[in-house]
Amino acid sequence: MSEQRDVIALSTINRRAFLRGGGIGAGALVIAASLPGMLLPTDALADGPPPGAAPPPPQLGFGAMIAIARDGVVSFICPSSEMGQGTQETLARYVGEELDCDYARxxxxxxxxxxxxxxxMMRRQMTANSATTVGYFTALRKAAAASRxxxxxxxAQRLGVAEGELxxxxxxxxxxxxxxxxxxGDLAEAAAKLPVPAQVPLRPASAWTIIGGSxxxxxLAAKVRGSAEFGIDVVRPGMLIGALALGPHPRAKVQATNLDKVRTMPGVTAxxxxEAGYAVLSPRFWQAKKAAEALELKVLSSPTAGLDDKGIDAAMERAFASVPPMEFPDFDFATMRPKEKRADRAAITAALAGxxxxxxxxxxxxxxxHATMEPLTCSAHFADGQLTVRGPLQSPEAVRTELSQVLNIPFDKVRVEVTYLGGGFGRKWGVDFPVPAAQAAIATPGRWVKLIWTREQDIAMDxxxxxxxxRQTAGIGADGRLQVMHSRIAGQSINTYHHRKSPPGIADPTAAGMLIYGCYGIPQSLIEYHETKDLSVPVGFWRSVSASQNTFFAEAFLDEVARAAGKDPLAYRRAMLAGEPRIxxxxxxAADMIGWSKPKPRGTGHGIAITYNEGHVCAEAxxxxVVKGKLTIExxxxxxDCGPMIDPKGVESQISGGIVFGLQAAIWGEIPFAEGRPNVANFGEFRMPLLADIPPIEVALMPSGERPGNAGEAGTPPIAAALVNxxxxxxGPRIRRLPIARMLEI
Structure with missing residues (x-):
């Protein structure tokens, strides 16, 4: 986004708005950046649009607040959700760097x-796609710099000196x-009354002392001491706790056949x-859970009725055979509006034949x-037509809109508050789990209600x-070079399931994106998507989305191509990346770190894979x-490389954490289906890695002069491909079907 489009507005916020905004304090200097025409009254910063106003469209702009109280303490309302990835620390560093405040306070x-x-960048208030660090990089720094x-x-006015002397x-x-x-603190109130500077210079990277530091x-302190409020920690006087009895699918229709009997059980309030079932409310969770387990549900309809793994396989085969493919073109980003580069199908066919x-x-x-550490949970309160929801949410804006529309409550009467998230990975981007909490609160007006999904329900309703x-096909020339590649993918569309539109005439990027890597400069390539339209399994965004599976497909198959050409897989990649010095x-x-060129004992192997986008490059080795069918990861x-690194320790944690997350999916991750339901209940079946399962992990950070990029999802995609390679x-065997534990003991 052009820096010239950022407009910074300062105002003195009143006591009510401070309290609603998080208890900052009265008389402070408050900074918010937005687009022209979006300078709302300060109460709107806390309460949303004026009463009766229509829900605003997504805005291109910045709206986080920075407040300076009379005691000099700076309060920063972080606009993104903190789910362990460190966005609070990252964005706070932007503020501290440009504001020159006492960062410790x-x-x-x-x-x-x-x-x-x-x-x-996202044009929404949501924490996803690793877009927080990049999206707020300029606007938040400019807001802080303008304040300074x-x-x-x-x-300068008070001291009677020139500004340049200060x-x-x-x-x-x-x-x-x-x-x-x-x-x-002594300057803030007067500063709030001054006009906004026309030009707001930012500090160069060479002058940074907080950004990039340690x-x-x-x-950290709140989480260590236990004072951090996660979704499951929300407690209010007189709160009811809800347990759930749910059908086999989020969109299933069910009917309880013994409601009257369960209502008489101890502690049952309502x-x-x-959606998809019933919430049993009680002052105590275990009473609610016992009553919920006693409910007998008759399934009236379910989108996955009768589905099993054989049916899933058959559906994908039918898609290949009968669903016309949609192309996912290559894109030329040399122009402001990327140009589509469509493949010549006839030329692809001829090249493969020849x-x-x-x-x-x-x-x-x-x-x-997703299997987040904290299962789904959400709290809600309804009174006098006002709905308040508080929980671990990645997309509070979308939740607010969904609640308004589904429950027919005016938008300005819906308030959505965010707690800490005990892991998100894309699951808590969903808007499905706040709705039942709100429905339960509306049925018991005046009392807070907290619904808690059990681990079994969290997995089953994921x-x-x-x-x-x-299905991938590659053509190799007589010189061993890769000349042509055609990759076809079948499976469900995330966009279709969530009623989201994909770009017109282009295959759903969440399914087909990066199935063939453009960085390798393959002379001819074609990606096609056969959408599996007769499957209705609930699907959603999972850490790194299409890259999580397509990196496995692309980088593992490239290894096969290299070996078929009689080439070392690393050397083969290097030759194809001659025009990509950053990658x-x-x-x-990574190859040097794993000792690629050193001799290996028999039964020992090296594998390597990369993932990249416009903001980062990650290589894993x-x-x-492998001895007698037993795999040991040594x-x-x-x-x-993601350009300048705002919090290097945080980046390292994200990469190593992403590796572990991807490792679980590669080795054990699988949700089989039987009789229309997920055939997995808890971690006994959906195995998570233990400390003893994790080999030594080394991460080399390689900051560069590129623009700041994203790190939260980069560590996950390459690990499966590197491992099978x-x-x-x-x-060992060439593994083309995950999870690996199907074929090897580990």
């Missing part, structure tokens, strides 16, 4: 749904020549029909759950990563040992 507060909190400029302006540090404006200084995370050697393979991945099948640099680092390494290199 800067307070970070949790957000609520508000049109002024929109991510400028106004504080300096007031200080410096700032740790929340104080100083005049070195006279030894005088004034704290920000400080304790802002959310039984409320909600290739010196042809390689074909079919790859599969199953449905996979929005899974879709199962996909890919090549990262690939070489694995060393394994070491995993990663090299990573290493297994094949060690003399």
């Amino acid at each position: 800067l307070k970070v507060l949790l957000p609520w749904a508000d049109p002024l909190f929109v991510n400028p 400029m106004l504080l300096v302006q007031v200080a 410096t700032t540090a740790n929340g104080v404006v100083r005049h070195a020549a006279s030894g005088r200084s004034i704290g920000y 400080t304790p995370r802002k959310d 039984i409320v029909p909600v 290739a010196a050697k042809r390689v074909e393979a079919t790859y599969d991945v199953p449905y996979v759950a 929005q899974f990563r879709p199962a996909y099948r890919v 090549l640099r990262v690939l070489d680092k 694995v060393r394994v040992r 070491k995993i390494v990663a090299a990573f 290493a297994i094949a290199d060690a003399g």
Whole structure:
């Protein structure tokens, strides 16, 4: 986004708005950046649009708040959701760097749904797609820098000196020549009355002291001490706790046949029909849970009735045979509006027919759950026509809209507040789980209600990563070079399930994106998607979305192509990446870290894979040992470049955490279906890695001069491909169907 489009508005916020906004304090200087025409009254910052106003469209702009109280303490309402990935720390560093405040005293507060909190890049208030660090990078820094400029302006007037004679540090404006200084808290009220500067220069990277440094995370102390409020921690006086009795599918229709009997059970306050089932409310969770388990549900209809794994396989085969494919074109990003580069089908067919050697393979991945540490939960309160929802939400804006529309409540009467998230990974982007909580609250007006999904329900009612099948064909020239590739993918569309529109005339990017890597410069390539339209399994965004499976398909198959050409897989990639120095640099680092060129004992193998986008490059390499069908992972390494790194320790944690997340899916992750239901109940069946399962992981951070990029999802995609490539290199089977535990003991 152009920096010239950022407009910064400052205003003195009243006591009511401060309290509603998170208890900042009265008389503070408040900074919000937005588009022209979006300068709302300060109460709107806390309460949303004026009463009776229509829901605002997504805005391109920034709306997080920075407040300076009279005691000099800076409070920052972080617009994004904190689910362990460190967004509070990252965005707070933007503020601290440009504001020059006392960073140790800067307070970070949790957000609520508000049109002024929109991510400028996403044009929504949501935490997904690793877009937080990049999306707020310019706008939030400019808001903080503008505030500092106004504080300096007031200080210059009071001290009777030129602004250029003043410096700032740790929340104080100083005049070195006279030894005088004034704290920000004494300047804030007057600064709020000044006009906004027309130009807001930002500090160059060479002058950064907080960004890129090492400080304790802002959310660390609260989480260690237990004072951080996660969704399941919400407690209010007189609160009812709800347990659920649910059907086999979120859109199933069910009917309880013994309601009257269950209503008489100890502690039962109410039984409320909600989406896909019933909520049983009680002052105590275990009483509610026992009563919910006693409900006998008759399934009237279910979108997955009778579905099993054979039916899923058959549906994908039917899609290949009968669903016309939709092309996912390559894109030329050299222009402001990327140009589509469509493939020549006839030329692809001819090139494959005339290739010196042809390689074909079919790859599969199953449905996979999110399995967040904190199961789904949400709290709600309804009184006097006002609905308030509080919970672990990745998309509070979408939740607010959904609640207004589904429950027929005026938009301005819906308030959505965000707690900490005990993991998200895309699952808590969903809007499905706040709705039952709101329905239960509406049925018991005046009392807070908290619904808690059990682990079994959290898995069974998940929005899974879709199962996909890919058929890939490659043509190799007489010189061993890859000349042509055709990849076809079948499986469900996430966009279709959620009634979202894909770009017209283009295959759903969540299914087909990056199925063939453009960075390799393959002379001719074609990606086609056969949407499996007769499957209705709940599907949704899973960490790294299409890259999570398509990197496995693309990078594992490329290894097969390299070996068919008689080439070393690393050397084969290097030759194809001659025009991609950034990617090549990262690939070489990972190869060096794993000791690619060193001799290996028999039964030991190395594998490597990359993932990339416009914001990052990640290469991962694995060393394994395969002996008599038993797999041992000896070491995993990663090299990573996402431009300047705001919080290097946080970046390293994201990459290593992403590797573990992807490792679970690659080795054990699978949701089988039987009789129309997921055939997995808890972690006994959906195995999670234990500490003893995790090999040594080394991460090399390679900051560069590129624009800031994303890190939260980058570690997950390459691990499955690197792992199966290493297994094949060690003399084990070429694994084309995940999870790996189907074929090898580990």
